Each structure stands twice: as C-alpha cells, then as structure tokens.
Amino acid sequence: MPKNCNFIEKLREVGLRPTKQRIKICEVLYNREKTFHFTINDLVKMISEKMNEKISLATVYNTVHAFEKKGYLKEISIDSHKSYFDTNTSAHHHFFDEDTHELIDCDESDIDKINIRKNITGKKINSVEVLVRVASDNQTQK
Amino acid sequence: MPKNCNFIEKLREVGLRPTKQRIKICEVLYNREKTFHFTINDLVKMISEKMNEKISLATVYNTVHAFEKKGYLKEISIDSHKSYFDTNTSAHHHFFDEDTHELIDCDESDIDKINIRKNITGKKINSVEVLVRVASDNQTQK
DNA sequence: CAATAGTTTAGAATTATTATAATGTAGATT
DNA sequence: AATCTACATTATAATAATTCTAAACTATTG
Ligand SMILES: [Mn+2]
Ligand SMILES: [Mn+2]
Ligand SMILES: [Zn+2]
Ligand SMILES: [Zn+2]
Numbered sequence: 001m002p003k004n005c006n007f008i009e010k011l012r013e014v015g016l017r018p019t020k021q022r023i024k025i026c027e028v029l030y031n032r033e034k035t036f037h038f039t040i041n042d043l044v045k046m047i048s049e050k051m052n053e054k055i056s057l058a059t060v061y062n063t064v065h066a067f068e069k070k071g072y073l074k075e076i077s078i079d080s081h082k083s084y085f086d087t088n089t090s091a092h093h094h095f096f097d098e099d100t101h102e103l104i105d106c107d108e109s110d111i112d113k114i115n116i117r118k119n120i121t122g123k124k125i126n127s128v129e130v131l132v133r134v135a136s137d138n139q140t141q142k
Numbered sequence: 143m144p145k146n147c148n149f150i151e152k153l154r155e156v157g158l159r160p161t162k163q164r165i166k167i168c169e170v171l172y173n174r175e176k177t178f179h180f181t182i183n184d185l186v187k188m189i190s191e192k193m194n195e196k197i198s199l200a201t202v203y204n205t206v207h208a209f210e211k212k213g214y215l216k217e218i219s220i221d222s223h224k225s226y227f228d229t230n231t232s233a234h235h236h237f238f239d240e241d242t243h244e245l246i247d248c249d250e251s252d253i254d255k256i257n258i259r260k261n262i263t264g265k266k267i268n269s270v271e272v273l274v275r276v277a278s279d280n281q282t283q284k
Numbered sequence: 285c286a287a288t289a290g291t292t293t294a295g296a297a298t299t300a301t302t303a304t305a306a307t308g309t310a311g312a313t314t
Numbered sequence: 315a316a317t318c319t320a321c322a323t324t325a326t327a328a329t330a331a332t333t334c335t336a337a338a339c340t341a342t343t344g
Contacts, residue, residue: 017310019322040300056324061301063322077219081332083300084222095262110260116274118252120237123276130272132258134265159341161291182331198293203332205292223301225331 014070021055025063029073035088037076037103040064043085078103078131093130106130156212163197167205171215177230179218179245182206185227220245220273235272248272 007026008018016022028046029038038046040060047055064085067073076084078096084103093106114128149168150160158164170188180188182202189197206227209215218226220238226245235248256270 017321019310021323058302058325059323075222077222080217080219080222080225082222095260097262097265098268099265104262106260110258112257112259114256114272115254116252117254118237118248120239120246120276122278123239123241124279126240126275126277128272128274130256130270132270133268134262135268136264137266159290161341163292200294200333201292223331 014072016066016070021059022063022066024051024053024055025060025067029067029087035086035105037084037086039082039084076103091127091129093132095132095134098133098135106132156214158208158212163201164205164208166193166195166197167202167209171209171229177228177247179226179228181224181226218245233269233271235274237274237276240275240277248274 007023007030011018011022011026024047025043028043028050043064044055044057044060047060064073068075068085071089072087074086074089076086076094078084078094079101082101086103088105092108093111095104095106096102097104111130111132114130116125116128119125149165149172153160153164153168166189167185170185170192185206186197186199186202189202206215210217210227213231214229216228216231218228218236220226220236221243224243228245230247234250235253237246237248238244239246253272253274256272258267258270261267
C-alpha cells in the first residue's frame with residue numbers, strides 16, 4: 001500500500017504536477033494489490049464512489065490520456081465500441097470473455113512466445129499482442 | 143470478376159433480400175481481386191465515387207452490420223478511435239502500420255501457430271488474433 | 285396486380301470524446 | 315505569507331460516430 005507521497009514523487013518524476021485530482025486518480029488506479037482493466041466510465045464511477053468530491057469528466061479524460069502518454073496506462077482495443085485501459089503497462093496478452101465483456105490478463109506461461117517471420121521494410125515492431133476471445137460453450141460467438 | 147447475379151444468389155442464400163443497395167455494396171466490397179480493409183467512411187466514399195446514386199449512411203451501417211452478422215465481413219479492433227472491417231473473413235493475423243494507419247494481412251507463414259496453454263473453465267476459444275504494431279524506425283510509437 | 289413483410293431513407297437522438305474559455309491552484313518568487 | 319505565473323480543472327459547448335425513428339419504398343408472394 002503505497003502512500004500518497006509516493007504518487008506525488010512518481011508524478012513529479014515524469015513531469016506531471018501532483019495536483020489533488022491526479023493524486024486521487026492515482027489512488028484509485030494504483031493503490032491496490034493487482035493491476036486491472038477499466039473503461040473511462042468505470043473510472044468515473046470508482047472515483048465518485050470512493051471520494052466525496054466530484055471530478056469533472058473532462059479532467060478524467062485529460063488525466064487518463066496524460067497518464068497514457070507518460071506510460072502509466074495502456075489503452076487496449078478489443079471491442080470497437082468501448083475503450084479499455086490497463087494499469088498493467090508491461091507487454092502481455094489477453095483473454096476477452098465475450099459473455100461478460102471482461103478482460104483477463106495472460107501470464108507469460110499461458111501463451112508461447114510469438115514468432116514473427118515476416119518483417120515490413122523500413123518498419124520496426126512496436127508491440128505484439130494476442131487476443132483470445134472466449135465464450136460459454138453453449139453460446140454462439142458475439 | 144463475378145457478375146451481379148452471383149451476388150443476388152449469394153444474398154439469397156444467407157437470407158438477405160437482394161436489394162439494389164445490397165448488390166451495390168457487394169460490388170464495391172467483393173468485385174475485386176483481393177480482400178481488403180475499410181472503415182465505414184471509406185466505404186461510403188467508395189460507393190459515392192463508383193455509383194451515381196446516393197446511399198443513406200444509415201443503410202451503409204445497417205448493411206455492413208447485416209453482412210457482419212452473416213459472416214460476410216469481420217470487424218477488427220485496432221485503434222479504439224476507428225472501426226475497421228475486413229472482407230477477409232478467415233482467421234488471420236494483422237500488422238498495423240502506426241504511421242499510415244494501414245492494416246496489413248499476415249499470411250499463414252508469417253506467424254507461427256499460436257499455442258495457448260491455459261483454458262478458462264466453462265469457456266471455449268472463439269478466436270485467437272495477433273496484432274503486430276509497426277512504425278518507422280526513427281519514430282516513437284503512437 | 286395487390287398485399288405484405290422487410291428495407292431504405294432523412295433526419296433526429298444518443299453517446300463518446302474533444303475543444304473552449306473562464307476560474308482555480310501548485311509551486312516558485314519575493 | 316503575500317504575490318505571481320504557468321499549468322490544471324471545470325462546466326459547458328462542440329464535434330464525431332453511431333443508432334433510432336417513423337414514413338416512404340420495394341422485392342417477393344399469391
Ligand atoms: Mn486514446
Ligand atoms: Mn459492430
Ligand atoms: Zn491487461
Ligand atoms: Zn485482414
């Protein structure tokens with residue numbers, strides 16, 4: 001359980017002012033045992049539940065994108081109808097439960113290393129991500 | 143180069159009425175050598191360029207989603223800010239060029255078969271997709 | 285050819301996201 | 315501790331993508 005002062009330092013390190021709102025968002029996002037996945041809506045709800053004060057929707061968007069730019073968050077595209085963010089910023093793969101719309105992290109051991117045989121001239125690989133869509137046995141996909 | 147009557151049959155087979163608009167969309171989408179990727183906006187432009195008649199935006203959305211449901215098109219999520227569709231409905235992987243925002247199909251031989259070691263209880267795997275993001279060497283990602 | 289069910293359409297409505305511009309505030313300077 | 319200033323937050327407006335609606339249209343059936 002890191003204290004707030006850690007967040008203040010962390011924010012300072014990457015050149016973000018440790019404002020009250022940013023610290024609050026840090027608490028909600030990082031003051032927990034495990035990393036997790038969320039949508040902007042989830043985050044707004046979490047903040048308004050845990051905090052007495054209101055926070056502007058614009059601030060949530062701005063801050064999330066600031067965090068994303070600084071590498072605190074990763075954006076994940078699974079469902080074109082929703083933006084997911086991930087507090088686990090390391091390279092990793094996902095399962096996506098199409099019944100519950102839940103994202104689940106893969107461990108290193110869950111998927112063998114991906115071997116890419118082709119390379120595109122003049123381009124370098126920035127990331128390799130696998131998405132495994134799963135659903136109940138007795139249900140048609142999507 | 144299939145003729146329109148093929149599209150009429152094809153549409154009938156899957157229970158879609160072969161209306162003028164659907165045939166037109168079929169022509170734009172499938173009357174070509176290779177499969178390709180497009181956004182709704184791309185499609186609207188292609189239709190209005192190739193055809194003299196106007197087509198309602200709602201109809202494009204409706205028809206694309208009808209085709210998707212019937213398995214004629216696949217929706218692909220790469221960039222949460224844009225919906226891509228693919229006329230290649232077989233299982234395959236993609237490169238995404240972050241400079242040009244272009245989607246590129248992988249051949250079977252480009253990426254070794256993905257081996258998934260974990261399974262989620264009560265769930266079956268619907269699809270496994272790899273996305274390889276590439277960009278110019280001299281450019282930071284995104 | 286008339287009836288009918290399914291389809292298209294224009295435009296309104298909704299939703300997600302971004303822009304704007306006035307106000308507030310953290311941190312620095314005195 | 316008062317002031318300053320750059321940056322951040324806010325409410326709200328604007329934009330963009332997508333979906334809804336309800337009236338008009340049309341492919342198919344009988
Ligand atoms: Mn984003
Ligand atoms: Mn869709
Ligand atoms: Zn994750
Ligand atoms: Zn493809």
